[in-house]
Amino acid sequence: MSQQLLYGDLRRDGSRGCLGDSLAKLRSYLHRPPVRVQLQLEAISSADLETIGKIRDGRSLPELTSSIVDLLCEKYGYGRSILLCHREHFFAKLALRDAPHALWGARNGWVAYVYGTSHDEAVWHEVLHLLGAEDCYDTSDPAQNPGPTCDLDDCIMQYAPTPANIRDWPFVCAGNIRRIRAPG
Numbered sequence: 001m002s003q004q005l006l007y008g009d010l011r012r013d014g015s016r017g018c019l020g021d022s023l024a025k026l027r028s029y030l031h032r033p034p035v036r037v038q039l040q041l042e043a044i045s046s047a048d049l050e051t052i053g054k055i056r057d058g059r060s061l062p063e064l065t066s067s068i069v070d071l072l073c074e075k076y077g078y079g080r081s082i083l084l085c086h087r088e089h090f091f092a093k094l095a096l097r098d099a100p101h102a103l104w105g106a107r108n109g110w111v112a113y114v115y116g117t118s119h120d121e122a123v124w125h126e127v128l129h130l131l132g133a134e135d136c137y138d139t140s141d142p143a144q145n146p147g148p149t150c151d152l153d154d155c156i157m158q159y160a161p162t163p164a165n166i167r168d169w170p171f172v173c174a175g176n177i178r179r180i181r182a183p184g
């Protein structure tokens with residue numbers, strides 16, 4: 001089974017560079033048991049990132065996502081993507097307005113937005129959403145009940161995963177392994 005993913009870092013202050021490495025690490029994990037999914041990574045070109053970063057026509061996160069997906073589909077033939085940006089960026093502000101508890105990132109349709117941090121666990125959590133995984137925490141009150149609510153105490157789909165609460169691979173619970181292997 002193979003899945004395609006586009007990626008791009010919208011930050012322009014020298015903090016670019018680690019997203020590709022982070023995703024390559026996840027790709028090598030996903031290749032292994034118990035998941036065994038092939039992740040094909042493709043970088044969004046600098047010119048396209050420039051265009052995407054300037055999109056301001058969304059009044060809501062779904063509208064923004066649909067503009068981004070349209071552009072990506074036209075250029076790359078598919079729209080599933082992860083975008084890294086600063087918390088001050090328009091995309092992050094729109095995401096935080098729609099989901100104030102989404103401190104580090106949010107997934108909307110085919111696009112995952114990560115902001116405020118670029119650590120591996122935050123990036124991987126959002127990518128796994130794009131591959132079909134669901135949250136393992138109380139989404140109505142994540143600050144009080146951060147999870148994990150599944151059978152794995154270091155599941156990456158808990159709220160705010162960090163190097164402190166996620167150990168070695170496999171850090172995905174059985175339910176989410178099933179969802180990733182057979183995406184709806």
Ligand SMILES: [Zn+2]
Nearest residue numbers: 125129134135
């Ligand atoms: Zn999540």
Ligand SMILES: [Zn+2]
Nearest residue numbers: 136150155173
């Ligand atoms: Zn879980």
